[in-house]
Amino acid sequence: MTLTFADTHNMITYLTKSDANEGFNQIIDFLNGSSIKYALTVNPNIYVSCIKQFWTSVTVKKVNNVIRLQALVDKKKVIIIEASIRDALCLDDAEGIECLRNEEIFIELARIGYEKPSTKLTFYRAFFSIQ
Known part of the structure; x- marks a missing residue:
């Protein structure tokens, strides 16, 4: 099997709301409202040449x-194993990936300071002028 680098591919995925991911709207709001959005969409630091070198020379x-x-890559031997990926991504479960329930996700988001946007609509008289 030969792995190849595709010249046209999506390096960055941008999260948008849809009916399919309705339960994750708060997380999407958080990502879109934070500096993560800027880092991923406006100023990504992607080294395409390194990615291309990797995929053109990789063997299993x-x-x-x-x-x-x-x-x-750049005349240096690069070796990637599953354990190094799990370590870099802090995946402690060697048997698989655990999916958190939405409640747990939202509790942790609140713990780090993310506040759920209010669903109430409030009108302030100072912002309206009489026509």
């Missing part, structure tokens, strides 16, 4: 029953 190897991706 099995060493001591561990499958790894091995590539050459």
Whole structure:
């Protein structure tokens, strides 16, 4: 199997609201309202040349029953194994990924300071002028 780099592909996914992800609207609001949106959409620091070098030179190897991706990037050997990905992403569960319930997600968002936008509509007299 040969892996190749696609010249036209989506490097950044931008979250938008839809009926399919209705339960995650608060998370989408949080991401769109934070500096994460700017970092991902306005000024992403993506090294396309490194990505291209990786995907054009990558091979899949099995060493001591561990499958790894091995590539050459800027004349340096790069080896990626599942354990290094799990470590970098802080995935402690070696057996799989645990999905949190929406309630748990919103509790943690509140803990870090995200406040749910108010659903009430308030009119202030000072903002209206008599026509």
